[in-house]
Amino acid sequence: MTSQAPTPAYRRLSVEERRSQLLDAALSLFAQRAPEEVSLDDVAEAAGVSRPLVYRYFPGGKQQLYEAALRSAAEELEQCFAEPPQGPLTQRLGRALDRYLAFVDEHDAGFSALLQGGSVVETSRTTAIVDGVRRAAAQHILDHLAVRDPGPRLRMTVRMWITAVEAASLIWLDEDKEPPLDELRDWLVEQFVATLAAGAGRDAQTAAVVKAALAMETADGAVGSLARRVVPVLGDAAHLL
């Protein structure tokens, strides 16, 4: 099968590039079929290399390749939320979401399979890996909020938003990747602002976080733009104040 390989120049890849190429091919196959229905020949063919080459990189065979592929996807996802602690929070969150959504866009069915677990990949392990990513993402966000000892309300707010982002990503894949990524990103950032602002009404720690975050925002930033669009909609509701 290697004679029909669509990657003529594959010998030039570095060890790391090759490993990563094999993991990508494996992840995409495991996303579409149950692990027992994926052979190393399939992985070799998808990557355009020989079977012995796959074994050279993964001497433990399919099980090793399978676990490494899941692990690699999880690590890549976790890295999406690593962002220097500078500038307005909404900008940092927007950049993190750009990376996260690019991952969703690229891995597509593999992402759905990873998140939905069960029917395609082994469940308990998948669940543990995905939960690890969620925990890491929540920790990144709490770090950016500069909260050292987050209370239950703030933790719940952040975890709810992360779940909502996952749901939005799955829906986005379901709906032929509409709306465009930029718009989805801005919308998710705005949802985070809204969810945090509502939480501030009930929790002093969240209120302090919101005040500190707002002080860093500029009028041409995400919060200003959101406020200018939402205030007119709420304008008729003065009777509620």
Place this chain on the structure above:
Amino acid sequence: MTSQAPTPAYRRLSVEERRSQLLDAALSLFAQRAPEEVSLDDVAEAAGVSRPLVYRYFPGGKQQLYEAALRSAAEELEQCFAEPPQGPLTQRLGRALDRYLAFVDEHDAGFSALLQGGSVVETSRTTAIVDGVRRAAAQHILDHLAVRDPGPRLRMTVRMWITAVEAASLIWLDEDKEPPLDELRDWLVEQFVATLAAGAGRDAQTAAVVKAALAMETADGAVGSLARRVVPVLGDAAHLL
């Protein structure tokens, strides 16, 4: 084992009550163990009845009982969101959440197992049942928003909130059922208001829904209370408008 049964007067239950009692016992066992580790004897013992009685109600044996238990939980969950279309939306949503959270509180581990799927119960079937409940809940909410032809933004907003509610329920069970149910309910209603208000900034249909919903609210209702608590927190952010 029936001689030790803790339900001395069980003969007085009607057919429907008995069926429902057996389903509850089964659901709670299937929630704690894999289906293959639950026997009809276990179900009979948990319900305080004889094995032949279980067979009389479920002649198909364990598989029939298992599917009926899942189906029954799903139907009960779906019914939580059935609510007459009268009064402010936040009150209707609050009543629906009261029922939903009572279900979560009562079924506890069974609820987690149902939602997390996989490790405890058969995955593809569980996923399909849970997805059915999600779809039904979303439809109930869209009906209450009086939207006949919901666009993608509004549908995504509602589905994201439903996922966030699920996440909050699982976290609530994880955190020894803190905060108290009333507070969690009010908080989830407020999150819905916030998420819809933010969505209004980007989608004309959502904006129309928000305006119509606000017109039904009263100053002493959920939105008024939320606004009075949040506005002071946002007070310093006039530079963003």
